[in-house]
Amino acid sequence: GDSVTQMEGPVTLSEEAFLTINCTYTATGYPSLFWYVQYPGEGLQLLLKATKADDKGSNKGFEATYRKETTSFHLEKGSVQVSDSAVYFCALGNTNAGKSTFGDGTTLTVKP
């Protein structure tokens, strides 16, 4: 079945550091890939998405490229801020029913 493997956390960075959170997936067919972010005490919000190979999703300075050859969708940001501290979930959607498969989440803490 489908699965998502995310880089284990927690990740602690200083403000303005470069961020990479690795995500790889296993799926049949051609899934859509997502990154969701969860701030403390809240639900999840869509951060970015990519629907086909070589697509790059981007939002709020975050980027991720759908790499079919390496089955990866790594999240990157060139300069993190304290406000980026949150839990980040990589996910894939492989059916029209909307059911998604989530990674375990990576907690990011950015220190001033």
Next chain:
Amino acid sequence: GAVVSQHPSRVICKSGTSVKIECRSLDFQATTMFWYRQFPKQSLMLMATSNEGSKATYEQGVEKDKFLINHASLTLSTLTVTSAHPEDSSFYICSASAGGANVLTFGAGSRLTVL
């Protein structure tokens, strides 16, 4: 954009009582909604798929008599935790698909504490 409202955001109840959590799609119709459970510092565990006008589809290991799901309209799904016990304390989150490409819109979550 699509908005999913979840209520209540926090609830505390006594052991043995039942608690209902509502999930509403505010500006779109959702024939399918999803209910998740999240333990502290852990990922989302899909509990069930809520289908408008029909029975919910539960994931393996989730007690359907314990976690009652009703999806009576295109904008409302409810999760009732029956005869709640302290081990049911958790963060419950709902989601719905509002557009194409399987994008999910999530509610803000409901934190249940059973004393």
